[in-house]
Amino acid sequence: MDNTAFWQIIDTAKAAAQGNQQVQEETLINQLAQLEPEHIIEFECILRKHLLEADHFNIIAAQKIIDGYVSDDPYLYFRCWLVGQGEAVFTAAIDKPDTLAAVLDAPYQDFEELLYVATAAFEKRTGKTEEDDSFPRGVALARGLDYDFGSETKGEDWTENQLPKMLPKLWKKFGVA
Template sequence: MDADEFWLFLQRSREVTSDPDERLRWLALHLARSPLSRIVDFQILLNQIRRRSDTYDMWEAANLIFGGHCSTDSFWYLQAWLIGLGRDTFDLAVADPDNLADVPEVRRLAERPMREWADEWPEWEALSYVAAGAFEEAAGEEEGIYDPMAGRGQRNQSAPRPTGLSWSSRNLTEVDRRLPRLSRMFSLGASEL
């Protein structure tokens, strides 16, 4: 599996259903029917692609969306959610996190308080585990995916390690400079839980 196949595979799951849990079941089922090397490919590609969104700029954009409360876990889960939105959306956001202002799913969130987000919460934690589960199903070996990953010189990442220069979305001058459109949509302290 290469990056193009990875994105096509995610796109197919989204064409089948928009429900995140049903998408995960579809992904797990189809991965588990694949050769083990393809399952490992999926996890390695997920990690590599995710790494592109693992920046301080993206974290502060997420922090703005979450009303100033984007934890390490929340940021990690948001990265998977962004990947789940598809290649074009992901590339748009990675190019400039302020482009999240153009993403329909983000625009819908901005229209109401966080307490009303319910099933639309911008996270997809379980995508991080779908390949490990599929590998276990196919090979009958719990946590078996990690040895073949190590054999390829890969480690599974389980938390953000942002790149770039650290800054704070609590600095309104920086927010206006770096995330002008998002800051008009989401203001810190304005979101109600």
């Protein structure tokens, strides 16, 4: 699996779900379970690369404006939501997080379930139920793709008073006046 195939799977599931994350999750699991185990593992690794790519102070700023706060788990789940929106939204937001103002209608966006689709698909495909080092998460960790520890947030930190000018569209839509 390559990056193009990864985004095709994400985009197909997003379109099929029509805004229902449970359907999106189930669609992802079913699509991945059709693939060879090594492709499911690669999906997990590419997902983790994108989660690490999105670990940026500008994305933290966007979530701060949208949700009013940022902490470790919600920040990770927000990045999962961002990946789950598909390649076009993800790429635009990485380049310019203010583009999220056109995509979001409500705060508190997360897609924690995305973290588990490869494992569920791997279990379904292989019949294995006891997670070991051959599972997608184990392989990804062995490759150093850990979105929890060892990752350094990219970009420059900011202060709250910078947010209105930093991301004016998001501030206008979600910020506190």
